[in-house]
Amino acid sequence: MFTKSSFSISLIAFYIGFSFALVAQSPQQDHDHTHHAHEHTGIDHPHAHGPMVSDEIPMQAKLVTGQGEYIFSWEEELTAAFPEEAHEFEPGMHGGFNEDPETGIVYTGIPGYGLCAISPDLTTWTTLGTDERLKDNIHGIVFFVHKGEKYLAVAQEGKRVLVMTLGGIVISEILKPKGSEFKFAEANEFFASQDSNFGVTDVTYLHGTLYVAHGYSDGDFVMTIKEKNGVWSWGKLAWGGKGDKPGQFQTAHGIYAHKKHILVANRAAGQVVKFTKKGKFVETFNDIPDASLVCNVSFKDEHYFLNALQAIGEQKSAPVYVHTGDKLVSTLVPGDLDIPVLTNIHQVWPHIVTKNGEEELYLLVHGWNKGKFAVLKMEK
Numbered sequence: 001m002f003t004k005s006s007f008s009i010s011l012i013a014f015y016i017g018f019s020f021a022l023v024a025q026s027p028q029q030d031h032d033h034t035h036h037a038h039e040h041t042g043i044d045h046p047h048a049h050g051p052m053v054s055d056e057i058p059m060q061a062k063l064v065t066g067q068g069e070y071i072f073s074w075e076e077e078l079t080a081a082f083p084e085e086a087h088e089f090e091p092g093m094h095g096g097f098n099e100d101p102e103t104g105i106v107y108t109g110i111p112g113y114g115l116c117a118i119s120p121d122l123t124t125w126t127t128l129g130t131d132e133r134l135k136d137n138i139h140g141i142v143f144f145v146h147k148g149e150k151y152l153a154v155a156q157e158g159k160r161v162l163v164m165t166l167g168g169i170v171i172s173e174i175l176k177p178k179g180s181e182f183k184f185a186e187a188n189e190f191f192a193s194q195d196s197n198f199g200v201t202d203v204t205y206l207h208g209t210l211y212v213a214h215g216y217s218d219g220d221f222v223m224t225i226k227e228k229n230g231v232w233s234w235g236k237l238a239w240g241g242k243g244d245k246p247g248q249f250q251t252a253h254g255i256y257a258h259k260k261h262i263l264v265a266n267r268a269a270g271q272v273v274k275f276t277k278k279g280k281f282v283e284t285f286n287d288i289p290d291a292s293l294v295c296n297v298s299f300k301d302e303h304y305f306l307n308a309l310q311a312i313g314e315q316k317s318a319p320v321y322v323h324t325g326d327k328l329v330s331t332l333v334p335g336d337l338d339i340p341v342l343t344n345i346h347q348v349w350p351h352i353v354t355k356n357g358e359e360e361l362y363l364l365v366h367g368w369n370k371g372k373f374a375v376l377k378m379e380k
Helices: 019-024 027-038 084-092 185-192
Strands: 065-067 070-074 097-099 106-110 114-118 125-128 140-146 149-156 160-164 170-174 202-206 209-214 221-228 231-240 252-258 261-266 271-276 281-284 294-300 303-308 320-323 328-332 344-355 358-368 373-378
Touching (some): 070 328, 084 106, 097 140, 097 344, 106 358, 140 209, 149 202, 149 209, 160 209, 170 231, 185 221, 209 231, 209 252, 221 252, 294 344, 303 344
Parallel strands (some): 140 202, 202 252, 252 294
Antiparallel strands (some): 065 070, 065 328, 106 114, 140 149, 149 160, 202 209, 221 231, 252 261, 261 271, 271 281, 294 303, 303 320, 320 328, 344 358, 358 373
16 A cells, blocks of 8 residues: 655755845746745745845745645656657557556557557556557557456557457457447447447456447447457447436546446546446546546545546646545646646556655656656655
């Protein structure tokens, strides 16, 4: 279990130089140096504000974002571990992350570059497989263990769902339904129509079943995929439909299995919705700010991590929420960390790195609309 430490910020100013230094510093410059250290923390800190003497030049404070125990900074070194040969493809990033909890290896996709494994310490990226389909956009991904074997499944919007080994060898390709697969008339009617599309956005796994979000479509459903004799194909279970009634969706974007339930990020509605594994509506998370286009949901350290797609109001980037399932405990705005390019966010994934026997919590960020990979680190 990740052990949290209470967080405090103590801004220390070191003063060097000669008497002419005071002339070079204006009150506005002093405000700019300290602005980000206070922003979004919600914590009062005592500071001495006596008269400046002639040799005082303040250091710039570290940029942080968040409140309470969940305060983060930009981890530039791990962000720079992104493979150099993939830089030309980074603007097209539009996917997600998932990981093997046993090894700590994180999996993701970069359109045009391929399926990637990131080492547990987040320092090394490796491409997996030679199948050209893996260079298509991997919009959603899940690691899972089925009948004692480890697999990955990816949702490739507009094209397919793939099930594969951890080495990137495809064992099943699941294409658009024909309209007779499900025990859900609305889904069958939609896919039987010549006007239907295949808008898969994400995939997860629970108790022998793959669950697929199909939100980039008027056919806004959750559908299932089952395995038989080593082959994966559409199952009978499906639910949803576009609308605002409980159990319906307004862009079912992200899907995540947790504690025997299925969680769906209902993007346009700004919701995280909980279902039983049979598709029965349970509840909607409270305390998510209005106008939040929630793209994805994940869980670590006794908290859910959600991300909106774009900034709300005057925010400098899309926000990331740390949520208990009942209430919001921290709002992170990565834009306050001056991360270049990062404005919109497609997914955030919490990951723990163990160093010298201590666990440190990081957030891996998939940007969107110009694309960006970034790593944030929780401050102690």
